[in-house]
Amino acid sequence: MVGSVRVLSATQRDAYLSECRAAAVGAIEALIGERERRHPAYRAVLDYPLREAKGLRPALAIATCRALGGGFAEMLPTAAALELLHNAFLVHDDVEDGSALRRHAPTLAAKLGVPLAVHAGDTMLSLALGPLLDNMRLLDLGRALRILDLVASVLRRTVEGQALELGWIADHRWDISPDEYVEMVTLKTAWYTFAAPIVAGAIVAEARPALIDELTRFALDLGVAFQIRDDMLDLLAEPAVTGKEHCGDLWEGKRTLILSLFFSGAAPGDAAFARALLDRPRPRVTDPADPTDTAQLDRAIAALGDRIAPDIRDAVRAAFRASGAALYKTSTDVAKLRMLIEAYIHRAGEVAADFASRASQRWASIRPAMEPSVHRDLIESILAFTVARSR
Amino acid sequence: MVGSVRVLSATQRDAYLSECRAAAVGAIEALIGERERRHPAYRAVLDYPLREAKGLRPALAIATCRALGGGFAEMLPTAAALELLHNAFLVHDDVEDGSALRRHAPTLAAKLGVPLAVHAGDTMLSLALGPLLDNMRLLDLGRALRILDLVASVLRRTVEGQALELGWIADHRWDISPDEYVEMVTLKTAWYTFAAPIVAGAIVAEARPALIDELTRFALDLGVAFQIRDDMLDLLAEPAVTGKEHCGDLWEGKRTLILSLFFSGAAPGDAAFARALLDRPRPRVTDPADPTDTAQLDRAIAALGDRIAPDIRDAVRAAFRASGAALYKTSTDVAKLRMLIEAYIHRAGEVAADFASRASQRWASIRPAMEPSVHRDLIESILAFTVARSR
Numbered sequence: 001m002v003g004s005v006r007v008l009s010a011t012q013r014d015a016y017l018s019e020c021r022a023a024a025v026g027a028i029e030a031l032i033g034e035r036e037r038r039h040p041a042y043r044a045v046l047d048y049p050l051r052e053a054k055g056l057r058p059a060l061a062i063a064t065c066r067a068l069g070g071g072f073a074e075m076l077p078t079a080a081a082l083e084l085l086h087n088a089f090l091v092h093d094d095v096e097d098g099s100a101l102r103r104h105a106p107t108l109a110a111k112l113g114v115p116l117a118v119h120a121g122d123t124m125l126s127l128a129l130g131p132l133l134d135n136m137r138l139l140d141l142g143r144a145l146r147i148l149d150l151v152a153s154v155l156r157r158t159v160e161g162q163a164l165e166l167g168w169i170a171d172h173r174w175d176i177s178p179d180e181y182v183e184m185v186t187l188k189t190a191w192y193t194f195a196a197p198i199v200a201g202a203i204v205a206e207a208r209p210a211l212i213d214e215l216t217r218f219a220l221d222l223g224v225a226f227q228i229r230d231d232m233l234d235l236l237a238e239p240a241v242t243g244k245e246h247c248g249d250l251w252e253g254k255r256t257l258i259l260s261l262f263f264s265g266a267a268p269g270d271a272a273f274a275r276a277l278l279d280r281p282r283p284r285v286t287d288p289a290d291p292t293d294t295a296q297l298d299r300a301i302a303a304l305g306d307r308i309a310p311d312i313r314d315a316v317r318a319a320f321r322a323s324g325a326a327l328y329k330t331s332t333d334v335a336k337l338r339m340l341i342e343a344y345i346h347r348a349g350e351v352a353a354d355f356a357s358r359a360s361q362r363w364a365s366i367r368p369a370m371e372p373s374v375h376r377d378l379i380e381s382i383l384a385f386t387v388a389r390s391r
Numbered sequence: 392m393v394g395s396v397r398v399l400s401a402t403q404r405d406a407y408l409s410e411c412r413a414a415a416v417g418a419i420e421a422l423i424g425e426r427e428r429r430h431p432a433y434r435a436v437l438d439y440p441l442r443e444a445k446g447l448r449p450a451l452a453i454a455t456c457r458a459l460g461g462g463f464a465e466m467l468p469t470a471a472a473l474e475l476l477h478n479a480f481l482v483h484d485d486v487e488d489g490s491a492l493r494r495h496a497p498t499l500a501a502k503l504g505v506p507l508a509v510h511a512g513d514t515m516l517s518l519a520l521g522p523l524l525d526n527m528r529l530l531d532l533g534r535a536l537r538i539l540d541l542v543a544s545v546l547r548r549t550v551e552g553q554a555l556e557l558g559w560i561a562d563h564r565w566d567i568s569p570d571e572y573v574e575m576v577t578l579k580t581a582w583y584t585f586a587a588p589i590v591a592g593a594i595v596a597e598a599r600p601a602l603i604d605e606l607t608r609f610a611l612d613l614g615v616a617f618q619i620r621d622d623m624l625d626l627l628a629e630p631a632v633t634g635k636e637h638c639g640d641l642w643e644g645k646r647t648l649i650l651s652l653f654f655s656g657a658a659p660g661d662a663a664f665a666r667a668l669l670d671r672p673r674p675r676v677t678d679p680a681d682p683t684d685t686a687q688l689d690r691a692i693a694a695l696g697d698r699i700a701p702d703i704r705d706a707v708r709a710a711f712r713a714s715g716a717a718l719y720k721t722s723t724d725v726a727k728l729r730m731l732i733e734a735y736i737h738r739a740g741e742v743a744a745d746f747a748s749r750a751s752q753r754w755a756s757i758r759p760a761m762e763p764s765v766h767r768d769l770i771e772s773i774l775a776f777t778v779a780r781s782r
Contacts, residue, residue, distance in 0.1 A: 115560075
């Protein structure tokens with residue numbers, strides 16, 4: 001199957017992706033007039049969208065729509081809305097996960113504090129309604145409403161998937177079965193990142209219902225493979241490639257297939273070490289509005305003056321730092337866990353390969369419904385890329 | 392003007408409000424099926440909506456719609472969506488403001504931690520789309536789309552208003568003019584709490600455009616009066632009445648008209664004291680996932696064992712607490728500020744009375760467009776209540 005696909009070169013593929021992303025970001029910027037861009041509500045809104053990113057969602061929407069005979073202009077507002085909603089969820093996810101880096105720069109929460117980051121996400125969610133309502137005038141009413149229904153149901157699935165994960169975190173659960181993991185990422189990622197843009201593209205292009213069903217199943221298998229591989233990259237790649245912290249998922253205690261397989265296969269002592277480490281919070285992201293604990297101790301020691309001998313003062317400081325280290329995750333422990341899970345990265349790759357190969361089979365039956373075009377080639381390239389990444 | 396209104400008794404008014412609120416909450420519960428209610432995504436969603444509250448928004452929407460000849464059933468989904476969106480913003484505002492109490496109980500952030508609270512708000516925002524899309528089938532398309540447009544534009548105003556306030560907080564700005572304050576609460580509160588439900592009611596009842604314009608201006612004046620008086624109540628009423636902390640706005644550093652008037656009129660020394668106090672953070676709301684600083688010091692001291700003498704140990708602990716107190720707001724300082732601003736509460740009341748009286752004048756020209764009914768009486772009662780509160 002895979003051997004027969006017609007793929008673009010990496011350069012052609014990336015050019016297509018970045019063209020779609022530029023168009024979507026342009027449409028997002030156009031939602032915010034020049035005057036409003038100075039308004040504090042909108043300053044933070046463009047921060048994530050303007051950072052360098054793959055732009056997978058706009059490209060998948062536009063490529064599917066055009067491969068099925070639809071037009072670029074009638075797809076763009078929906079592609080922009082999906083990209084904006086995606087960025088809104090990234091901003092809030094980074095607050096929820098306490099992440100430090102996103103796309104090669106500090107997260108909005110680390111940059112502006114939690115209040116402004118939560119608010120920026122809400123502003124982005126509110127703005128995304130605009131282009132979806134513009135669809136009423138741009139498309140016929142039937143398609144505009146089907147897209148609104150699609151977005152509403154995908155948003156619902158996305159929050160359900162995120163809730164599964166936050167629920168596991170709150171319950172300190174690590175015995176996640178591979179099926180539970182797949183359910184979670186299907187809801188949280190595969191629907192939003194793959195099914196939503198591909199199905200939206202098919203709706204705008206007026207594809208027949210049976211084809212839309214096939215495209216949905218293709219998109220979900222592809223999405224799961226993609227996400228598993230993304231979790232592997234978090235452990236394998238350098239921050240310069242991912243734009244995130246190295247092993248950021250371990251710092252955040254993210255539930256990945258790799259850890260799911262590790263916990264079901266590891267020696268009890270290793271599993272206990274991992275559980276204790278993963279359940280400790282990471283050191284707090286510094287909140288600009290919040291004085292640090294060290295400042296509080298320094299003031300206390302200064303206030304005591306001569307009453308506290310210099311050697312005791314230093315000992316208290318050192319013990320305070322060491323005690324903080326015992327309460328939080330440390331680099332040494334994270335590095336040790338990274339070693340322990342090495343073998344399970346490969347096993348997760350096998351699961352990703354299964355999903356990728358199922359996606360390839362589905363693609364084989366979808367492909368004949370599309371005329372040959374650069375748009376069809378783009379979808380095929382992303383499939384081939386995911387298959388290759390999964391090896 | 393005010394003397395001529397026909398008001399319900401407090402009991403009648405409260406019965407009307409609670410009937411509408413119960414219907415809206417029922418419609419919100421119906422969005423989440425029995426099975427789904429066990430799903431972690433939805434557990435937190437009903438928390439705020441089920442807490443005791445006035446239910447102003449559903450009542451204003453239903454009363455306006457029915458006073459203008461519209462039906463209850465065709466108004467209910469929109470009333471439920473507005474109530475759900477309102478609760479979503481409350482959840483996120485409580486995260487952004489670091490509030491401790493909401494409606495007589497700990498805020499969702501205090502109860503479940505910031506990650507689950509941010510996520511619950513997103514889930515509520517996502518769910519609210521459902522009833523607005525159901526309107527497409529329930530109402531004719533024209534009205535359903537106008538309501539979606541109204542909601543999109545009101546959400547935009549709400550986040551703009553909240554951004555103005557968060558921007559002032561981030562910039563440590565306290566020299567807010569009364570006009571700036573009115574702009575902020577018009578966007579943040581008056582549009583959402585008064586104009587959105589009243590205009591939605593008028594749209595469903597197919598009121599003529601000129602009447603909708605008059606109703607909008609009436610709602611905005613009423614909303615500003617209501618919010619100023621709400622800020623006064625925060626300082627005057629007991630927590631048993633407001634369901635919030637006493638002087639919670641001072642703890643949170645909220646920009647109110649009272650403080651705006653205080654800063655323009657206070658002696659330089661008093662203003663400097665107030666500015667220094669208000670800009671200090673409040674003690675952190677305890678996050679269940681985050682060990683406290685005191686625990687860190689206790690472990691440090693324990694680790695030092697005999698190396699630190701008991702009297703020095705106690706002195707370090709006391710100095711650590713005192714140093715924390717100097718970094719954060721304290722009850723003593725908040726109580727002192729409360730005394731300093733006493734006179735300005737009354738002056739803010741005068742501004743509220745101006746807005747309430749303008750609302751009364753607008754009402755006088757709107758009233759003849761409505762047949763006498765309990766629904767018209769309800770709107771009048773809320774007007775009379777706001778006028779009376781503003782004295």
